[in-house]
Amino acid sequence: MKLAKDFSTSISSFVNEVRTDALGNIIAHKHGSGKRIMLIAHQDVVSLMITHIDDNGFLYIKSAGGIDISLLPARKVVILHGENSITGIIGKKPIHLMKDDQIGKISLDNLWIDIGAKSKAEAKDLVSIGDYAYFCSEFENLPNDLITGSYFDDQVGLNVLMRVAEQIATEAVPWDIYFVASNYEEIGMRGATVAAQSIQPDVCICIDVTHATDYPTMNVISDGDIKLGDGCVLAKGPNIYSNLFSSLEKTALLHQIKYQIEVCTYPTGTDANVIQLSGQGVKTAVVSIPCRYMHTPYEVCSTKDIECAIHILYEFICEANFDYGNYRN
């Protein structure tokens, strides 16, 4: 995606080298002495794949990553075909013509992308089966430092990586640092699996979005208590090395950086899941940005929380106050 190209170009002036591996992971390396730290955010996004083109030029789709298909009807999407971007509308039978028992029932069998083609041949001149289609909502600012648009998961994480790289570009820090834009997180953390094997970090901090729970229908008891604007989120649980969590928390307290805590009793749904299990085991932590309506065309985040994530990572890397003591719960 364009985003990945932008990341590769933009981060190159802040690091010593940038490479792309066989899975499309972009690995930016700032040489240094000391332990290897990997900061990782994923570049891939949830999308739709074209699986069939019918005789009239309509395109049928399947989701690649967790998309709620009830959100798809009447969406504008953009299909990437080589260097071209093709506009499509996800079509659906109008309510006037539906039988009572059809109303409210949405499945991928009765949705299609309309690109305006009149025939299969014309459609095939523009797109191919296997092409990906993406949401294309406009980015907008909302009151109270909120922003909305598509694919904040995990563009905000990439933005954090870039800003941290920029801030420490000229500083001598006690780490050998790898900034990784991983690929294929949304379909099983495939990129992170390979990146962890090749880098073999001592410490890894994963930067991703997490669910905010400050809107109707959410339950703070079962869903956690995470609010937009209340700071970045530090995860706690078996996927997190507890001394690393404590160290990040200490950094936040010392520098008065707002943070919230989320409890993940199972492995997190992030790249940290597979990275922790790589090699001889990696000390992992997750720093998240709260997000409303994840994996929908209009995710909502707070710029304040993004700033908190950048600040905590910057201070943590500069200080390297990580206690390398034994594992403790």
Ligand SMILES: [Zn+2]
């Ligand atoms: Zn994510």
